[in-house]
Amino acid sequence: xxxxxxxxxxxxxxxxxxxxxxxxxxxxxxxxxxxxxxxxxxxxxxxxxxxxxxxxxxxxxxxxxxxxxxxxxxxxxxxxxxxxxxxxxxxxxxxxxxxxxxxxxxxxxxxxxxxxxxxxxxxxxxxxxxxxxxxxxxxxxxxxxx
Amino acid sequence: xxxxxxxxxxxxxxxxxxxxxxxxxxxxxxxxxxxxxxxxxxxxxxxxxxxxxxxxxxxxxxxxxxxxxxxxxxxxxxxxxxxxxxxxxxxxxxxxxxxxxxxxxxxxxxxxxxxxxxxxxxxxxxxxxxxxxxxxxxxxxxxxxx
DNA sequence: TCTCAATTTGTAATGATTACAAACCAATCA
DNA sequence: TGATTGGTTTGTAATCATTACAAATTGAGA
Ligand SMILES: [Mn+2]
Ligand SMILES: [Mn+2]
Ligand SMILES: [Zn+2]
Ligand SMILES: [Zn+2]
Numbered sequence: 001x002x003x004x005x006x007x008x009x010x011x012x013x014x015x016x017x018x019x020x021x022x023x024x025x026x027x028x029x030x031x032x033x034x035x036x037x038x039x040x041x042x043x044x045x046x047x048x049x050x051x052x053x054x055x056x057x058x059x060x061x062x063x064x065x066x067x068x069x070x071x072x073x074x075x076x077x078x079x080x081x082x083x084x085x086x087x088x089x090x091x092x093x094x095x096x097x098x099x100x101x102x103x104x105x106x107x108x109x110x111x112x113x114x115x116x117x118x119x120x121x122x123x124x125x126x127x128x129x130x131x132x133x134x135x136x137x138x139x140x141x142x143x144x145x146x
Numbered sequence: 147x148x149x150x151x152x153x154x155x156x157x158x159x160x161x162x163x164x165x166x167x168x169x170x171x172x173x174x175x176x177x178x179x180x181x182x183x184x185x186x187x188x189x190x191x192x193x194x195x196x197x198x199x200x201x202x203x204x205x206x207x208x209x210x211x212x213x214x215x216x217x218x219x220x221x222x223x224x225x226x227x228x229x230x231x232x233x234x235x236x237x238x239x240x241x242x243x244x245x246x247x248x249x250x251x252x253x254x255x256x257x258x259x260x261x262x263x264x265x266x267x268x269x270x271x272x273x274x275x276x277x278x279x280x281x282x283x284x285x286x287x288x289x290x291x292x
Numbered sequence: 293t294c295t296c297a298a299t300t301t302g303t304a305a306t307g308a309t310t311a312c313a314a315a316c317c318a319a320t321c322a
Numbered sequence: 323t324g325a326t327t328g329g330t331t332t333g334t335a336a337t338c339a340t341t342a343c344a345a346a347t348t349g350a351g352a
Contacts, residue, residue: 118258125286134278140271
């Protein structure tokens with residue numbers, strides 16, 4: 001339906017503009033990958049992203065997903081979340097926030113936390129460029145399911 | 147010199163007792179690995195541990211280092227630090243504390259921090275079993291070296 | 293249309309970790 | 323003492339996410 005088409009295009013244009021504003025040439029693949037990543041609340045892995053987009057972009061290569069995510073990170077519009085030890089997850093939320101991983105359902109939850117140094121002296125003079133806060137355990141949903 | 151020998155033995159016995167107290171049969175390899183890990187402030191990797199002990203234990207296998215560290219972690223006397231994306235580091239400090247990684251010299255620094263949830267509701271009912279707090283940047287030493 | 297640089301793609305290499313089975317060891321028992 | 327046995331150690335092979343690399347494709351300008 002043409003309304004949907006138009007809506008998609010507007011959205012894609014919007015994402016394209018956003019990429020351009022951040023110094024990234026908005027190729028079809030990059031737009032689709034950014035759209036997917038932004039729309040997903042699951043902090044997907046490369047494999048998840050690749051499999052999700054295979055249908056829309058039959059020629060897509062996994063290397064492109066890796067390359068594109070690296071570009072996003074370099075330009076500061078995405079973040080790598082190394083909360084798993086076997087594969088990296090990605091996030092378009094770039095503000096400082098924590099991640100909780102449920103060891104039962106493997107879901108990742110966002111949360112906001114305030115971190116204050118106990119011994120102010122230890123890191124005095126250190127330049128902090130990145131933070132990661134990871135909690136692990138069992139989420140409420142899995143707890144209640146017993 | 148016999149005093150040194152005696153000292154070493156006492157120390158090893160001490161570590162052996164500690165392992166036994168934590169339900170771990172104190173084999174030669176396990177004692178040496180725990181001693182090294184405890185004595186090192188660098189949060190060493192499997193490779194570092196393996197190379198450091200090769201001289202003392204010529205038959206040592208890297209698999210043993212992996213196995214042993216897994217036992218330590220299972221029994222709660224060591225911790226895996228996944229602050230690097232390509233290899234895991236290990237720590238005998240099991241109290242909750244943060245780690246700063248200098249991207250220049252790759253050194254890992256310990257620090258204590260207080261974490262308070264901003265939006266208390268988000269993780270209400272969640273069971274938290276493990277926390278990891280990682281800071282990345284440039285340490286004071288590297289900053290001053292310019 | 294031609295050119296050129298950037299992007300994409302497929303394949304091969306890398307390297308940390310795990311799987312697995314054989315060898316070894318240390319304690320117990322006949 | 324010698325056999326048994328279960329846990330520990332060891333070496334090798336497999337796994338698998340990520341990276342390296344070079345060829346193919348694209349697309350904007352001349
Ligand atoms: Mn997030
Ligand atoms: Mn530490
Ligand atoms: Zn859950
Ligand atoms: Zn440094």
